Amino acid sequence: METVVGKGYFGEFGGSFVPPDLQQVLDVLEENFEKYKEDPEFVAELNYYLEEYVGRKSPLYYAENLTQQLGGAKIYLKREDLNHTGSHKINNVLGQILLAKRMGAKRVIAETGAGQHGVATATVCAMFDMDCTIYMGAEDTKRQELNVFRMELLGAKVVAVEKGQARLKDAVDEAFADLVANYDHTFYLLGSAVGPHPFPTMVKHFQSVISRESKEQHLQKEGKLPTAVLACCGGGSNAIGAFAEYIDDQGVRLIGVEPDKAATMQHGTPGDLHGFRCLVLQDEEGNPLPTYSIAAGLDYPGVGPEHSHLKTTGRAEYVAVSNEEVLAGFQTLSRVEGIIPALESSHAVAYALKFAPTLSPEDSIIINISGRGDKDVAQVYDMLNK
Incomplete structure (x- = not known):
């Protein structure tokens, strides 16, 4: 099932709605991405760093304790939390930095x-000696002080964005404003499967290593494909990476798990956001909702265009969980398996706690543990002690 219909589109979603100057930059980016993505030298260099620097392949771990506690399906964890820097993000970042290097x-x-x-x-800017500026919502800099220090320790300049809700959407706004002003010498290394074409296609390409590995690993362990793959979903980069290789396998359920207070897939309608069309939480005037x-x-009012397409065509399912369920998932995986997941990943764990017992022991599910929870421990401590 080829999901791209027309350049940069997934059904009715995607595209590129940006000023002409920026469109020229995106056209050059697309041209270079298409030129290098299958280039043997580029692929060899990317694979070298994924193996030697990131530590791939990440394990597909059979969570035996959790499986026995819940009953029902066998539970496997795709351990993206074990990657260098502690999440799936490094997969895409390495691909894009090697592209940036080739583009000068x-x-x-x-x-x-x-x-x-x-x-x-x-991390990769330090390794490849590039000037690095990171935009982050001011609210998020408070919630994630440890990561702000990490970025600064690695030599990056962190800009706290005070506009709007001072969260992820506002950071994206500022990053695009910077790109428009400095496109002649700046590479925007976008982190999620959102934005104007070619970003969603490019991010999916580099993140699909997750499902490429998990499919091979699951076939080795079980001799068949999984019943379902679960991943948290905001903008959707870990989820599209976890789903990519299974999209054509109609028998595999693809389940994206959202926060109930940012449930784009439950309540969003088609609209434009950050230069592309997707399902958006918006008011009657088309303004993104808090x-x-x-x-x-x-914490994002939109979602990647391919997820929007997978939802509207019915190929993937999207569900929402509450903060209380997420905290329970965070604690359960920590106590039962000795694995502290990121709060993002805990959304997928939370849904699995309800979903796995509804299946039979012949079934198996993969939960994408997109990141580790070190960054969230202080925040969770405060929430649990209030």
Whole structure:
């Protein structure tokens, strides 16, 4: 099932609605991405860093304790939390920085919510000696102080964005404003599967390593495909990476899990956001509505265009969980398996706690553990002690 219909479109979603100057920059980016993505030298260099620097392949771990406690389906965890920098973000960041290097870029900018994309970007900029500026909502800089320090330690300049709700959407706004002003010497290393074409296609390409590995690993362990793949979904980069290789496998259920206070897939309608068309939480005038999630990385009023398409065509399912369920998921995985997941990933865990017992022992599910929870421990401590 080829989901792209027309350049940069997934059904009715996607596209590129940006000023002409910026469109020229995106056209050059697309041209270079298409030129290098299958280039043997580029692929070899990317694979080298994924293996030697990131530590891939990440394990597909059988969560035996959790499986026995819940009953029902076998539960496997795709351990993206074990990657260098602690999340799936490094997969895409490495691909894009190698592209930036080939395009002669000297300055890199990025947006970040929970800070994991910012940390990953600052990491590769340090390694490849590039100037790095990270835009982050002022609210998120308070929630994720440890990640702000990490970025600064790695040599990045962190700009706290005070506008709007001072969260992820506002950081994206500022990053695009910077790109428009400085496009002649700046590479925007976008972290999620959102934005104007070619960003969603490019991010999916680099994140699909998650499902490429998990599919092979699950076939080795079980001799068949999983019953379902679960991943948290905000902008949707870890989820599209976790789903990518299964989209054509109609028997595999794809389940994206959102925060109930930022449930774009439950309540969103088609609209334009950040230069592309997707499902958006918006008012009658088309203005994005305020969102809230305890997981800063999911605090976004839109979603990637391919997720919008997978939802409207019925290929993927999207569900919402409450903050209380997320905290329960965070604590349960920590106590039962000794794995502390990111609050983002805890959304997928939370739904699995309800979903796995409804299946039979012949079934198996994969939960994408998109990141580790070190960054969230202080925040969770405060919430649990209030």
